[in-house]
Amino acid sequence: MDFKSIVFRELLEDEYFIQWLIAPDNVSDKYWQSWMKNNPDKATVLRDIKAVVNAIDPKSTYQLNMAEKNEILGHIKQYAGQKKCQESSWNRSRPKPRKLTNTILMAACFVILAILTAKYFGVFDPIPVQEPPVTEQMISKQTTKGTKSSFYLPDGTLVKLNSSSSLMFPAAFSDTLREVKLVGQAFFEVTRNEAAPFVVETEHLDVQVLGTSFDVLSYPGSERFEVAVASGKVKVNSFAGNQEILTKTEMTQLDVHSGQLIKSHFDPVYQLGWKDGVLVFEDETFEKVFERLEYWYGVTITVSPSMAIDKSYTGKYDNQSLENVLIGMSTVLDFRFKIDGKQVTIFH
Template sequence: MQFNPSTEEDFLLNEHFVQWVMDPNEESNRYWAKWANENPDKTLMMRRSKEVILSLHLETFEMGETDNERILDSLLKHHQQSKEGLGRRGGFQVFMEFLLANRVAAVIAFFITFLGSMTYLLQPSVEQKDSKEIIWLSKSSKPGTKMSFHLPDGSLVKLNANSTIEFPEHFSDSTREVRLAGQAFFDVEHDEAVPFVVSAGDLKVKVLGTSFDVNSRPDRVDQKVALLNGRVEVITTDGIRESLSPMEMITYSKANKEMVKGNFDAEVVTGWKDGVIKFENTDFKEVFEILEGWYGVEIILSESVKFKGGLNGRYENEMLDNVLKGLAYTEGFEYRIDDKKVTIF
């Protein structure tokens, strides 16, 4: 989707712009240089926004768990208050006041709110594959973290927790192929002459330019492709083909080799990219699997704890403790958090 800012605030609230300023690389440099060339009337705003971000200095210090929780709570409250009342004094003024008053918290906010995490695993591992010696790169996200970046053609990728994507250092003139293990959201740059192909487990997704989500985790019994806009064709390794229109999703059973098409709730399937977890009559086993991946923890269930039915609920940028408090109240269990281990009893 084309980025069309009208104020400096739009730049500061764009996670991809912030990530480029804080941690530039060849791909993001190429993308933003192209964007600047195509939008010469906005380069002054772009430069000012970049200067604001670079003016922040993060001091190195040890922060206890209590301080960490306090800062995170403060950031979440500020985020909610900003959504409800920025109009009273002007969004950019409030945003700048917050940055000046909370330098350390502001830097943390950039990474937590816009990048998903400060600690993601970036692996620029280089492999030599096939006879043409194409250089393939890979990027991976740890459990409990997410990351976003641009591919060589400018297409946007948001990688969910515990996922890996491989792509060529330079796409060929005939195809743009990437390989996915896990879950990712793609916003593909349109190019009719060079199709974009995602190889994920038993599926291949072919597109020209569109936005879609692919969930192809090796430990799941099925694979899913959900289309937000545009049009894609999904092909299985055994030759089953299905075309998707906007807001349609296919679910492919690896065991039965069957593909089912239907509609989907965008927040349930793709809300993760915007910090939203939404459950719709979701089995509790799957609920806890999602929470493990989302927060990077291990959840241990006591044999005495039994659940009936499924869970309905929506959580936006919530800390794990707040999610568990709500579940414990409605389902009548207790829990204990010890670092990265959660015990439910």
């Protein structure tokens, strides 16, 4: 029997305590206040019992079913059977109990029954304190126009983040799932862990792998949503409910209008060259070319209204400056340019 239960039984077997609960007076109040001060380790149990008695409303009764009555009666009988006629060993200096009338005796029986019932149903049990939920710490890596970033995730996965992109991930992955959220473009070299799949969540696609390297393109406001695999195998799920399994040199493109995934093969230099500083254009209009240059170099390009930029362009630049790239393009489109800090003007 634990300490709290011993004190509980000790109090209920004390005639003077029961009298105080039913018909307190100044003398008994002073005695039990002094008792609590001298017995701080037992005072909590006394206060609990007193709180139950104070909360009793004789006008409100709860009708127990037969099984509940029998079970509670059994507990009362158990307490009564164990009680022996003995002199209290407590402080002899306490006042002598007053003679109780029949009404008070009936009330005392009612109070004892109520307290035993409360004890049985766990009223005196400590209320479990719920720990506040642990908020998962998230980390966000971002790049602006003209910048790229390389870093490792908590599991050792290497990430190369393209310009104007962001990646959000937890400070520590769980044992069963490694999930990140991507906006923009990133290349992943995933550390293999068969027990914890690696999932990249984007605006329209989810990519799931165990251990592989692949590229995800998902810029907001764009109609290009692509996944390209450099090694291993990945599973791509679109939010429209379509799925593709990709292996090395295979890619899929999302048709944003139909929700279909279109599978094909790709040129690694064209699709993945950006992570190594290689800028590749393949039959792209100059409007798209200038847009990509803005992201790549972090500049704003203004084109003269008189220029026709609907021509297509194909070219490759390996870690070249913006000036060298524009010089190479100008021979095809026949234009001149001016670079003033982050402002670039294209004109005839």
